[in-house]
Amino acid sequence: MALAAASVVAVLAAAVAGGVLLGRQASTGAVALPAPDTSATPPGTRTVSAADAKTGARLTATIRPAAGWVRVHADTMGIKAGERCQLVVVDRNGASVVAGSWLVSPQGAISGTSVDGSALVPATDVAAVQIVTFDGEKLVNAAVV
DSSP, X not given: OHHHHHXXXXXXXXXXXXXHHHHHHXXXXXXXXXXXXXXXXXXXXXXXXXXXXXXXXEEEEEEEEOSSSEXXXXXXXXXXXTOEEEEEXXXXXXXXXXXXXXXXXHHHXXXXXXXXXXXXXXXXXXXXXXXXXXXXXXXXXXXXX
């Protein structure tokens, strides 16, 4: 009985050792792929800016095309702390799509807020990027020309 148990243990140990050796050999052929370059500006990327003298809000937005939709990066300034805002993409037909929302912090009121979002609007159909409050007040409109 002891002999049978010892042989089972020996076979099991050999199998584990063989698996480790095979795993090491298989992993030596692996090649690390470089991370994709996300700094490149895709064709069709546009930047728009606007300021509204009445509200004091300023907006600079970069619109990056994707596959049938857009990514939007917005830098905002001049919005009071506590304001609940939406980043809105407007298409050529006047339809609005919310790309993101945020609450302006006390620090954001002083030094601005950066917001990233996306909208299901083809890049060629984007007519404007806006900041609109949750109460529906348009703070600034940056038209795409």
